[in-house]
Amino acid sequence: MKRTGTRRNSEHLPPGSKKWENNNNGITNHIIMKTITLNKVARHFLTLVFCTLLMSGVNAQPIFQADSTLKTTICGKSPAVNLTARSGAVTICVHATEGVLPEGTQLRVKLLSGPEQQVYVRSLKQNSGITLSQASYYDITLFDRLGHETQPNGDVTVSFSGLESANNASLVVLHAESLNQDGFSFSKKYPVAIVQNKMAVAQYANFHPKDIQFKTSHFSVYVVGTTQTATYNFLVNGILEETQIVLNGESLLEPEMPVAPVGKRFTGWYIQGQSVPLAFHQAVSVPATITYIVNAKFEDVWYVFFNYNGELVATKDIVPPATTTSASGIPLMINVPGKVFSHWSATVDGPVFDFTTPITANTTLYAVLTDRWVVTFNTQGGSPLMPEYIIDGQNATPPVNPTKIGFIFTHWSETIGGPAFNFSSPITASKTLYAVWTTQAVNYTVVYWQQNAENNDYTYYESRVRTGLTGSVATFNTLTYTGFTLNTVKTNEAINNVNVKGDGSTIKNVYYDRNVWTFKVEYKNSSNQWITISSTPVKYGQSTAPWYNAAVNANPGYRWLIARGSTTSYSEAPDMPNKNLTVSGEFSGNTPFTIHYMEMTTNITIHDDYIFYAAGNVNFQFSIEDGIAIAGFTVTNLNQWEPLHTGTPARTGTIYYTRNNYNITFNTMDGGAPVISAAIPFEASIENLALAGYVEDVTTREVDGITYTFGGWYASPVFSDETKFDFAGKTMPAQNLVLYAKWSAPTFFIINHQVLQNPGSTNNMVQI
Structure with missing residues (x-):
């Protein structure tokens, strides 16, 4: 139903009021503002556009139409602050508790014109999928005493009153929030879920029960109008507990779980006439305005409580009632010395409960214990066994023989490694029996490590499998490696002395060091005397480059021969052989000759150039030995090299390699x-x-x-x-x-529960 206000002239404004005009398309809106006593300074700007939407009637006129003159009223008596503006018979109130609004705050309300509304109408359709009719748009702004825009320091209550001709239950208030270039998003402010037993709390004391009322901490665009809604009335035993009204695309919130009557339990909320429970927190489709009755559904159930030592250890629910139950799956750990579980009883220390009895009421069962002697089987590292609980004077039963990798079980004894226990003897006290084992031969691994050439670390070389008795000291065979000697001290360190384990995981590490030899560099001076440049201990396989290169750099014009008087010279520092080595330098000339080492096709240098000196008129020819070994590469054929005597520039040759x-x-x-x-x-x-x-x-x-x-x-x-x-x-x-x-392999944790009888299967399983 449309309600039209009475137009007033500005001449009738109350004293102290201000008039605000906006002329758009020939429409003049007059809003009256009045200041009520306020206490504290607010910190935010507050803009509110209310679009008031009535749920019935399409293509109708706005519910609220502004008069040319609006009156200022006070929204009842309150210990807090109320700001108000009136449009005809409709009163708009902003209520703030003490300290939320600054002193001297003023209220301004503007009813937006049709063109001003369009940006919100389009955003509502595009971003929320909702089309509204009968819409009224209000722009409400708060100003401080200096005329600056402000907003509350916390929640305020906003209300519309004087809507007697409107159906308040179908009104919808949407809050528009800016999405920058994407327009506006909308959230619903009214109606909200109504909890019947909280109705008195929800209604503010100074407002009429038919007022449209909601809370906000930030005012922007609000749309109030007609669109389809779905009303859900939640009933418990026929009594209305809560009402929720949702728009298309909104979701329902699940009400609090109702208290179930004795002998029943809650199974869900069901729309009247449907067999599937109502889904919450999912988008609801609302093609038309409709009201649903949602009933709380209960089913018959009785509970069986299992009690031990005054504490509840488990609960079983019996559905349907009058059926039987069992003690299977009930976790029970007995912590009383000399006692074991005997049975469940309906009374403390009472007789055995008959589990074939139908359960027709909530039932408590009590664990009853009995005296037993415990015979514990210590397998000494073998497969675990459960203890036995023996009545005084009776005999224990020999358990299944345990297993232990690398050992053979022989018997049980009352002492570690002692004589066999007689299972025919009566048990008159708790005792522990120990498994006695004999060892057997198992495999283990010997790992051989070789010292690195350029540092003192070790690198894995090979491994061998040996056999030894479980528990015995792991031994090894001494192997022969060219250039290496067994490091007895490191091999026999405490950390490397291991005993053979029965599971075959034992590793014995054996270490070999490189032999150390003397590397000597000498040269022949102008007096034909041989002068020693350096004499250094160097490991087998280690590079001699530091000492060799130092001699080469200090003596230009020399060739470095493999022996005195030899015609064969080194083209780079040699690795140390498994013997002493002497490199002899003789002067050969002042003309440099250069050998490049490059990758074929890429011309990437893969090794430092070798430069030697000789007489400039000497014509050197490459031989296959000049193709030195370079890690990761293979030397090409001799005919693919660039010879020294034809190289460019002169006396420059190149040896080519391919990448492996x-x-x-x-x-x-x-x-x-x-x-x-x-x-x-x-x-x-x-x-x-x-x-x-x-x-x-x-x-x-x-x-x-x-x-x-x-x-x-x-x-x-x-x-x-x-x-x-x-x-x-x-x-x-x-x-x-x-x-x-x-x-x-995984790690297992085993918990030993002492029980007299097989507890059966359980649902309380833990993955390990």
Whole structure:
């Protein structure tokens, strides 16, 4: 129903009031403002546009139409502040508690014209999918005593009153919030969910019950008008508990769970006539205005409470009633010495409860204990066994023989390693029996490490499998490696002295050091005397470059021979052989000759140039020996080199090499064949070339019901920490890579519950 206000002239304005005019399309709106006593300074700007929407009637006129003159009123008596403006018979109030609005605040209200409304109408349709009719738009602004825009320091209550001819239950108030270039978003302010037992609290004391009322802390555009709504009335046993009104696309909030009557439990909210429970927190489709009755549904149920030592340990619900239950799945740990569980009873320490009895009321069952002697079986590291609970004077029963990798079970004894226990003897006290084992031969691994040439660390070289008795000291065979000697001290360190474990996981590490020899550099002076430049201890395989290059740089014009008087000279510093080595320098001339080492086709330098000196008229010829070994490359044929005597510039030659390709072999250790990668050039990145499908700490495989987790790739099959391989930042080395997958077994935790009888299956399972 439309309500039209009475137009007034500005001459009738009350004293102290201000008139604000906006002439748009020939329409003049006059809003009256009046200041009520305020207490504290507010901090924010407040703009409110109210679009008042009545739920019935399409293409109708606005519910609120501004008069040419508006009156100022006070919204009842309140200990707090009320600002008010009146449009005809409609009164707009802003109520603030003490301290929320600054002293001297003024209220200005503007009813927007049709063109001013269009930006909000379009945004409402585009961003919320809602089309409104009978819309009125109000722009409400608060000003401080200096005329600056302000807004409240907290929530205020806004109300519209004097709408007797409107159906308040169908009014909708939407709050418009700016989305910058995307227009406005809208949130619903009215109506809100109504909880019947809180109605008195929800209605502000100074407002008429039919007032449109809501709270806000920020005023902007509000749309109030007619659109389809769905009303949900939530009933418990026929009594209305809550009402929610939603628009198209909004969702319902789930009410508080109602208290179930005795013998029943709540199963959900159901729309009257439907068998599927109502879904909450999901968008609701509202094609037309409709009202639903939603009933709280209950079902019959009785509960069985299992009690031990005065505490509730479990509850079972009986659905439908009058059916039976059982004690299966009830967790129970007895902590009374000399006692074990006997049975469940309907009374404390009473007789056995008959679980074939139908449950027709809430029932409490009590755990009844009885005296028993406990015979505990200590397997000494073998497979665990459950204890036995023996009535005084009766015999214990021999359990299933335990197992222990690397050992053979022989008997049970009352002492560790003692004589066999007689199971025919009566049990008159709790006791522990110990498993007695004999050892058996098992495999273990010996890992051989070789000292590095350029530092004192060690690199894995190979491993051998040996056999020894479980518990015995792990031994090894001494092997012979050219240029290496067994490091007895390191090999026999306490950390490397290990005993053989029965599970085959034992590793004995053996270390070999490089032999140390003397590297001597000498030269022949102008008096034909041999002068020693340096004499240094150097490890086998270590580069002699520091001392060799120092001599070369200090003595230009010399050639460095493999022996005194030899015609063969070195083109670079040699690696130390497994013997003493002397390099002899003789003067050969002042003309430099240069040899380049380059990759074929790319002309990339792969090794430092070699420069030697000789007489300028000497014609040197390359020989195949001049193609020195360079890691990661293979020297080309001699006829592909650029000779010294024809090189450019003169006395410059180039030896060409091709880059080698290598492979990565992945031993997955999961029963599958090794996976070999495609050819990978030396020094190419392998950071992303780890075998797909194997992710550390994620990938798993199951063996005999046990789940193993992939623990990474290792460069040795014994998986020592020093050989773990990390692909991050790696490039292909000058050799093939062989990697091994490590699989880690899970860790189990076992809790031993003392019970007299089999408790049956349980739903309280924990994944480990």
